[in-house]
Amino acid sequence: MTEIELLSWARGPGLQIATIVFVAGVVIRILEILLLGRKANLAEAKGSEMSNGLRTIVTRTIPDKTTFKRSSVTIVSGYVFHIAMFIPLFFFAPHILFFKDVIGVSWPSLPGAVVDAFAVISIIAMIAVLINRLTNRVMRYLTNFEDLLVWLLTFLPLITGYFAFHRIGLTAPSLLAIHLLSVEVLLIVFPFTKLMHTFTLFLARWYNGAISGYRGVAS
């Protein structure tokens, strides 16, 4: 297989397979959760489930002061990694073209230099996240194989994207093919790992806010 053949497989069938697994997997996982259902609360309410649930979806983004003080490394590295990662993902011109192809919508891009800077920041932040995971006493205790696998599979698209952007080491088609394949692997494992938090955290935060809000506590 030549590098051009590899690239066209990655762009064509590879991407199709990965997208189908990703979309079907995410839908199944979310249905799997929602179809379990939940009993209605029979106690007299002191507040609203719906509005407090929606409120917590937003407010839980900001940690409380004491938690921030006690876990600042985890919180800052997590924040920086997430935000810096979303910039290249959604605002790099070729990515926007790709999304336009898939979902038919496009939006303005950011200049290459800005995207590049955020890619570097997110790569550094991800390394910090890993070091924190391996050195923080609690995280090290909680960490399992899946945590490390997911870290690696999230890191690969970033680093291969960076290499492709700067044409480091290999020819452009090879670098792009490798980048695409790394994304496809990520998409395929996504629904079956903790990466699902991307979607399910909205459900979890809603339930948390609803449970507390019903009792009149803003969580």
Add this chain to the structure above:
Amino acid sequence: MTATIEKGINALKRQVDSSVAAFFSSCVHCGLCAEACLFYTETGDPERTPINKTEPLRRIWKSEYTLMGRVGKMFGLTKKVDDAMLAEWQELVYDSCTLCGRCSMVCPVGNDIALMIRKTREGMAAAGQAPEGLIAATGRSVTIGSPMGVKWPALRAQIRHVEEDTGLKIPVDVPDVDYMLLLSSMEIMNFPEFIEAVAKIFDKAGVTWTISSEAFEATNSGIQIGVSDIAAELVQRIVDVADKLRVKTVISPECGHAYMAIRWDGPNLVGKPFNFKVRHILEVLDDLRQQGHLKLTGKDSQKLTYHDPCQISRRGGVIDEPRNLINMFADNFVEMPDGGKMNWCCGAGGGVSANERADEIRIKVFERKKAQLDEVKPDGIISACSNCRIHLEDGLEEYNMDIPLFSLTETIAEHLADD
């Protein structure tokens, strides 16, 4: 009813609903919950991280309710829940958790971890993996009617004392009244001043009320140990009497888990809404304040702080009421750092105080409360849970801290205006 691992696993299965599934699906192992938990912050043991305490429930969710888990189970790849595993987790699920719910407030993905631990206890108890102290307390609740073995004659004697001391009549088994007062065994045995305080306040406010000789116990060991059937039976006893006496409102006393049991879990345990309202004593007093039926005299200039009982504040929603009441008599009220819905637990709730095995760690984790108090340096601590009160007394003594403790209801009664 004998406990078996099969019953335990079935009980865990019944606990999984869409909220639990959303919670487990969202955990990223960030570890922030550990720093919210006094059992971790004061011991530094990572196995006491709140989310780790839910592992038995997580394994059942994963293997029974997820596609990957079911596939994995076919190939024997899932982690099993067995007696040995549950025995190992007992100390985490019961001794190292007061169900205070602080973890549930900080989890960035929104997991209600305290609820998940509460649900895990259902499986532990059904499998026979609950601490002996709690099993015994629960047994006494079912057979005698009180976790401390307090029977009606003991309460009747206390009522007589109060009547002699105050010259007030304590209404017993009176139908068609506004309020039926429940009590915790702890109040009956250690703090009968509480009954006296309520009698004085209600006399001044001119409300009608009663104590039932059949159902006076407010605490519910069933929800602490995690046996919903027993919890429901204990709630049903109160419901039957409240219906029979046609009371408008049942009052939960100064006890955190009693309030959770009757106010928030009660109707869900017995499977239907109540015909009466349930209010915490502080909610009742704050209503009386708003209606102008609670008149106090004299201001206290000492530096006073309030210890929020977890099940009343963070998990129960009674946060503003105690502050409104304290401001009626306190000139120098100071909040503890993290006071209110983020307050740190005293360390003895959720059945921990009924579990002798946990005595050592209970005193150890009090260091968190000590740190809070060291920052405020109050002249007195007010609270509204007799279980918190007993443990705060223990902790203060253990750490040589000479700070008096007050029940909010009793303090209000002391400040009642004469006319």
